[in-house]
Amino acid sequence: MVIEACAVTGAQRFRDVMRHFPTGVTVLTTTGPAGPHGMTANAVMSLSLSPPSVLAAVHHGTNTHAILRTAATFTVNILAADQRDCAELFARSDPAEDPFRTVHWEPSAVTGDPVLTESLATFDCHVERRIAVADHSLIVGTVADAAIHRPDAAPMVFARSRFQTTTPP
Secondary structure, rough: OOOOOOOOOOHHHHHHHHHHOOEEEEEEEEOOEEEEEEEEEEOOOEEEEEEEEEEEEEEEOOHHHHHOOOOOOOEEEEEOOOHHHHHHHOOOOOOOHHHHHOEEEEEEEOOEEEEEOOEEEEEEEEEEEEEOOEEEEEEEEEEEEEEOOOOOEEEEEEEEOEEEOOOOO
């Protein structure tokens, strides 16, 4: 086995190496003045158990980032393996059609933000802090509610530039 050694010398090399790190796939949703907004995100993680908190990294150039700059709440919708179409729909930077007309969703009972009802699980969050880092904002959310919608579904994973699946235990 040959292990390629290298120094990170630029954005492309960094991307080439990071694509080997599998991540979960989520859709971040929030509500703005014009209604619901959402974006596919894989830079989401558990941050703290006390209080329960999550962190999401959002690129400054997205429409959802513009809403999250002032939003008080957001929801993390963890996608199941069979939701590739949903992931791709919310990944489009300028969708021809409102993605919320295509997916099943309902307003959260806690924040009113969109909960994708076919997702594996959700975290409904209050924005605790925003931290600007390079071309992204780190959005820290305190979890106000959490739900598992499809306990037997396999989670969607993104690795090596493609959607993949895992088998639940």
